[in-house]
Structures are given as C-alpha cells and as structure tokens.
Amino acid sequence: MRLLAAIATGLALLGAVPVPTAKAPEPSASTSPAPSAPSAVTWGVAPSSATEPNGRAAFGYKLDPGATLTDHVAVTNHSTRPLTLNLYASDAFTTAQGGFDLLAGGRQPTDVGAWVRLTRSALTIPSTSRLVVPFTLTVPTNATPGDHAGGIVASLAATAADAQGNQVAVDHRVGARIYLRVTGELQPALVVEELRVRHTGSRNPVVGGTLTATFTVRNTGNVRLTGRPTLGVAGPFGLGRRTVDTPALPEILPGGELTTTVRMTGVPPLVRLSASAAVTPDAVGDQVLDPPPAVDTAQVAVWAVPWPQLALLTLVALVGWALVAARRRRARQTARALAAAREEGRTQASQEAGRTSDGQDATVPATTGVDPRVGSGGQATPDLPTPDATA
Structure with missing residues (x-):
C-alpha cells in the first residue's frame, strides 16, 4: 500500500545557499529525516533586485504598522534539467536545539509569512537558469512592535520509499530568511x-x-x-x-x-x-x-x-580499628605471657625453696649421748658433793 505523507525537510536559510546535490536537506524538528532529493538537482533562493541577486544575506526590514513595500526574490536552478518548484512564504520558529526553521508546508502562517504576497506560487525554471519574482509585504495596522521572522521557500515535491518500503511524499525546501522589525516599544527579555x-x-x-x-x-x-x-x-x-x-x-x-x-x-x-x-x-x-x-x-x-569519600573514610576507619584491635590483642597476649612467666617463676622459686629446706634437715648431726657435764666450751663440769641428808 502506498502511504502518502508530506515530510517537510529543513531549510537552507542562511541566505541563498542551494542544497548540495549529494546530500539530503536537514530535517525539520517535527519530522523524521527525509530521503535524499533526486540526484543532480540543486537550486537556490536569494534576495534580489529586479534583475539579479544583490548580495543580501536575508530580507531585512524596519517598517511602521500599516506600511507596505515591494521586493524581489531570485530562484536559481543550478541543475542540468528543468525544475518545477512551489514558491511560498511562511513563519519562522526556533527549534528546541536552537535552529531556525519554518512551518511545514501544510501549515498556514499567521505572522510575517501571511503578510507576504508573491506574484507567482509555482515556477518552472529551465536548466541552469534563474527567475526573479516580485512580492509585496504589508504590515497590518495592529501588528505588535518588535521582531517578526519568516522566510520565502522554494520547494520540490518528490516521492521516495521510507525504511518500511512505503511510498511517501517528500518536500525538499530551500529558502531565504525574512527579518522584519515593526516600530514601537522594544522589550527584550x-x-x-x-x-x-x-x-x-x-x-x-x-x-x-x-x-x-x-x-x-x-x-x-x-x-x-x-x-x-x-x-x-x-x-x-x-x-x-x-x-x-x-x-x-x-x-x-x-x-x-x-x-x-x-x-x-x-x-x-x-x-x-x-x-x-x-x-x-x-x-x-x-x-x-x-x-x-x-x-x-x-x-x-x-x-x-560523597559516596567515594565516605567509602574511603570507612575503609580508613576499618583499617585504624583493625590496627588498634591488633595492638590491644598483642598487648593482652603480652600481659598474659608476663603474668604466666611471673607465676611460673614464683612456682619454681617455691619449689626450689622447698628442695633447699629438705636438704638442710638431712645433714644436721645428732646430739644424743653427749655428756651433760661438758659445757659449751668443751670442759667437764666438776662433780658437786652430794649434800648430806643427815646434816
């Protein structure tokens, strides 16, 4: 089944820069990337005098409400075959990424794009040729002061197959920017x-x-x-x-x-x-x-x-706690070893004292059989007379 869809490609709106033949135009913010334009097809849009492009990068105006002017746009076919293009004006907007883009071809403009009136809306341009198209811009009397942006677009309708093989209508667009400042109080913000x-x-x-x-x-x-x-x-x-x-x-x-x-x-x-x-x-x-x-x-x-810092502090704290615990454990082990050594020393000293005491008792000479008359100096005590019982 043929799926018909209008896919608006991005605009070369940095002046009158034609889309390169070998590259697909940049997609707009609201659509998927479009297939490449037909090979060997290149065209450009630029501000112009009544006869030829005059080097302006964009259409820039400063007008009062209710004012009208006439200007020209040049559409150049750089291809080696004729081109049939649609020509129209539209409003600009800023994409979410900061790009400058115009409304899709099917959307009606309500700002400066609606204020532009082109003398032609369809162009058939011979190969390597140029057409200059006049247009008028009329500022409404109730236009708000400040900047209004839009563009003039030359688009080429084509068909191509999408990723699913469906046939889709593709709108390749090239355009030139319009910057209009309506006089009045400016409020930049x-x-x-x-x-x-x-x-x-x-x-x-x-x-x-x-x-x-x-x-x-x-x-x-x-x-x-x-x-x-x-x-x-x-x-x-x-x-x-x-x-x-x-x-x-x-x-x-x-x-x-x-x-x-x-x-x-x-x-x-x-x-x-x-x-x-x-x-x-x-x-x-x-x-x-x-x-x-x-x-x-x-x-x-x-x-x-600070999870990494907390993890590092936790690691340092754990290492410090482990070191303190190990030191305390070694201290307790040392204290127990010293206590055990002291206890063992006291036990050995007690045992040694006991053995020494037992040896002295065994070597003391016997004192039985000593003459009591012998004094401590080794002399015999003389016999004392026995008192007379009858005296």
Whole structure:
C-alpha cells in the first residue's frame, strides 16, 4: 500500500545557499529525516533586485504598522534539467536545539509569512537558469512592535520509499530568511525555566564530581536575542563557590525557546549544593539594546553525597580499628605471657625453696649421748658433793 505523507525537510536559510546535490536537506524538528532529493538537482533562493541577486544575506526590514513595500526574490536552478518548484512564504520558529526553521508546508502562517504576497506560487525554471519574482509585504495596522521572522521557500515535491518500503511524499525546501522589525516599544527579555541539575560523583575520591545542569531559555520579549549562560554552584555556607561561563546561545526568536546543557567538573560533593543558572541577554548582529536587559536566574538545590569519600573514610576507619584491635590483642597476649612467666617463676622459686629446706634437715648431726657435764666450751663440769641428808 502506498502511504502518502508530506515530510517537510529543513531549510537552507542562511541566505541563498542551494542544497548540495549529494546530500539530503536537514530535517525539520517535527519530522523524521527525509530521503535524499533526486540526484543532480540543486537550486537556490536569494534576495534580489529586479534583475539579479544583490548580495543580501536575508530580507531585512524596519517598517511602521500599516506600511507596505515591494521586493524581489531570485530562484536559481543550478541543475542540468528543468525544475518545477512551489514558491511560498511562511513563519519562522526556533527549534528546541536552537535552529531556525519554518512551518511545514501544510501549515498556514499567521505572522510575517501571511503578510507576504508573491506574484507567482509555482515556477518552472529551465536548466541552469534563474527567475526573479516580485512580492509585496504589508504590515497590518495592529501588528505588535518588535521582531517578526519568516522566510520565502522554494520547494520540490518528490516521492521516495521510507525504511518500511512505503511510498511517501517528500518536500525538499530551500529558502531565504525574512527579518522584519515593526516600530514601537522594544522589550527584550530572556528567562530561565525548567532547571534540572544532577551531581555525578567520580570514582576517584580525591577529585570532585561533575555537575550537569539542563534548562530552557525562553524569549519572552519582542526582540530576537542571543544569550550567555552561566552556571554557579556553592555548598553549605557558600563553601566551594564556583561559576562557569559557556559560549553564546544561538539566536532565539520572540516567543521561541531552546534547551541547553552546561557541565561543570571538579565539583566537591558537599552533601547539599545550591546550583544556579543565569542567562545574560545579548543583541543579535549589529543591534543595540539600551538599556541592557536584565539577567534572569533560576536556582535549585541538589544532593551531592560523597559516596567515594565516605567509602574511603570507612575503609580508613576499618583499617585504624583493625590496627588498634591488633595492638590491644598483642598487648593482652603480652600481659598474659608476663603474668604466666611471673607465676611460673614464683612456682619454681617455691619449689626450689622447698628442695633447699629438705636438704638442710638431712645433714644436721645428732646430739644424743653427749655428756651433760661438758659445757659449751668443751670442759667437764666438776662433780658437786652430794649434800648430806643427815646434816
């Protein structure tokens, strides 16, 4: 079964840059990548005078509400065969990645794309030839002040097979940008929304982790702007405060938004971090913003538990406890050994004293049979006369 679908490819809207023959145009944000354009087919769209392209990178105007002007667009066929192209104007928008794109071919414009009237909507251009088409741009009397962006597109309809083998209609587009500023009060402003931050610890406990912040920058004013994002982080009581600047954002159209991601490395895990994302609005091109727009900031708190550091401290504590326990165990073993040695020494001393006492008793000479008359000096005591019992 043939599946008919209109797939709008991306636009070469950096001026009048033709799509290279060997490459498929960049897909728009809302569609899948389209098959390549037919081989050997290349064309370009550029601002022009009444006769030929005049070197302008885009259609740029500054008009009052209700004003009308006439200009020209040149469509060039660089191919070696004729081309039949559709020519129309549409509104621009900022993609989520910060690209400049136009509404799909089937969507009706409501802004500057609706204010453009082309004298021709279909072109058949001979090989290696150019057609210059006039158009008028009429600003409504109730147009809002500020910047309005769109483009003029030359598209080639073709069919191709998708990944499932279905036949799809493919719209290859090349265009030139339109930048219109309607006079009136300008209100440039960028805001930071949907800030999401996470901290990823490092396996190396000595170094810090990575702080990743993703946030949306929305243009809430009426002037197309770029901006310079800044990511800041600090721990409790302002410890470890750091900031990092990033390259400027792409152009953001009024009402548009884009999502950006900023990373900061070497962030210490101080348990509870305060992260802030700020964006400083800047003018696009040679615009002058006077006074400068305010800087918008969003702030969130994020947990940064130092798991590697805690693991290291736990390991150090366990090693210290093991060393202290081993020292105490050795001390107890030494004390027990000393006590046992003392006890053994006392036991041996007691046994030795007992053996010594038993030997002295065995060698003392006997004293029986000694003449009692012999004194201690070895002399005999003289016999004393026996008293007379009758005296």
